[in-house]
Amino acid sequence: MTTSVGEKSTQGRTQMRAVVAGAYGSPDVLHVDEVAKPVPDDDEVLVRVRAAVVGPPDSAAREGSPFPIRFFSGLRRPNGIPGDVFAGEIEAVGQDVVQFAPGDAVFGTTAPGSGAHAEYLCLPENGAVTIMPSNLTYDEAAAVCDGGLTAMAFVKDHAHVQAGDSVLINGASGSVGTAAVQLATEFGATVTGVCSTAKVEFVRSLGAETVIDYTRTDFTTTGATYDVIFDAVGKRSYPECKASLTTGGRYLTTVPSVGILLRMVWTRVVGDRRAIFAATGLSSKRTKRSHLVALRDLVERGQFRPVIDRTYSLDDIADAHRYVDVGHKTGSVVVTMD
Structure with a gap:
C-alpha cells in the first residue's frame, strides 16, 4: 500500500474521531467518539475528510423515519457512521489503485452507504469520487456534491x-x-x-x-x-x-x-x-461519478456556484442537525473536520 508523505502525524494513527449514535431520535443522540480508522483494501482509497454536509436525508437517517430507511441504516438502531457527501484529500491508496494518488483533492459521495461524518473514510477507486474543482475550498466542494x-x-x-x-x-x-x-x-x-x-x-x-x-x-x-x-x-x-x-x-x-x-x-x-x-x-457509481465530473466542469467554467448557509465543526454536529431540522436553510449546511 502506498501512503502520502504529507501530514506525518496522522500516519501512525489507528483511531479517528467520528459521529456515532446509539439510538434513533433527536439530534441529542449524536456524539463524537474515537473509533477505528479504516484501512483501504487493494482497490480502495483512504480519504482524509475535510468537509461533509448535513441535510434532510441525514435527519431522516438519524430519526430512522420513514421506516424503510432502517433497511439501510439498521432496524433497531443506527449501525454506522452517518453522512455521505464529502470533500477531502487522498491519504493512502491500495496497491491496485491507478486513478488516484496521495495528496489528490477529491469530492464525492458514499451513498447509498454512509461514513462521511468522520475524519477518514474508505471507498472503491471506481466509486462516486473524483478530483474536485480546482477553484473551490473543501467546504465549497462538499456543498456542490450536496x-x-x-x-x-x-x-x-x-x-x-x-x-x-x-x-x-x-x-x-x-x-x-x-x-x-x-x-x-x-x-x-x-x-x-x-x-x-x-x-x-x-x-x-x-x-x-x-x-x-x-x-x-x-x-x-x-x-x-x-x-x-x-x-x-x-x-x-x-x-x-x-x-x-x-x-x-x-x-x-x-x-x-x-x-x-x-x-x-x-x-x-x-x-x-x-x-x-x-x-x-441508488444511482450507479458510474452515473454519480459522471455527474460529479459535469458539476466540476461547470464550476470551473463559472457556470455553477455552491451555496453555503452555515458551517459547523464536527463537535457541533448536533447543532447542525437542529438547524437543518428547522427547515429553512439556504443552500447547504457544512461540517468541517479540522
Whole structure:
C-alpha cells in the first residue's frame, strides 16, 4: 500500500474521531467518539475528510423515519457512521489503485452507504469520487456534491430538461433547489423559482427569470403552466400540481411516499402528464461519478456556484442537525473536520 508523505502525524494513527449514535431520535443522540480508522483494501482509497454536509436525508437517517430507511441504516438502531457527501484529500491508496494518488483533492459521495461524518473514510477507486474543482475550498466542494448530485439526476436524467422548457422549482433556495435553478438555466430552460420573501432576490441571482413568493402567491392558482415542476422539498403533491403542467409535462419530487410511487405507475399508462420520483442515492457509481465530473466542469467554467448557509465543526454536529431540522436553510449546511 502506498501512503502520502504529507501530514506525518496522522500516519501512525489507528483511531479517528467520528459521529456515532446509539439510538434513533433527536439530534441529542449524536456524539463524537474515537473509533477505528479504516484501512483501504487493494482497490480502495483512504480519504482524509475535510468537509461533509448535513441535510434532510441525514435527519431522516438519524430519526430512522420513514421506516424503510432502517433497511439501510439498521432496524433497531443506527449501525454506522452517518453522512455521505464529502470533500477531502487522498491519504493512502491500495496497491491496485491507478486513478488516484496521495495528496489528490477529491469530492464525492458514499451513498447509498454512509461514513462521511468522520475524519477518514474508505471507498472503491471506481466509486462516486473524483478530483474536485480546482477553484473551490473543501467546504465549497462538499456543498456542490450536496444539492448538485440530486439536482443533476432529476433535472438531466429524469426531467430531461432542455432549451426552451419552462421549469418551476419549488423550494428554490434549498441545497437541491439552488442547484436545480442553476442547472435548468444552464440547460437553456426558462426557470421560475418558488421561495420565501427574504430569498426572492437571491433565487433570482441564481438565474431564475421569475420568482414566486409562496407566502403571498400559490403557484398552482396563477393559471401558468410548466413543462417541468420540480418539488425539491416535497411540499406539493402531484394532484395539486397536475393542472399547472403542460401536455406532456413532468412532475418530480425528492420525497418518497406510497402516493407518488403509485402515481408513477399510473401516469406511465394513463394520461399525458408524468409523476416521477427517483432514489438518486441508488444511482450507479458510474452515473454519480459522471455527474460529479459535469458539476466540476461547470464550476470551473463559472457556470455553477455552491451555496453555503452555515458551517459547523464536527463537535457541533448536533447543532447542525437542529438547524437543518428547522427547515429553512439556504443552500447547504457544512461540517468541517479540522
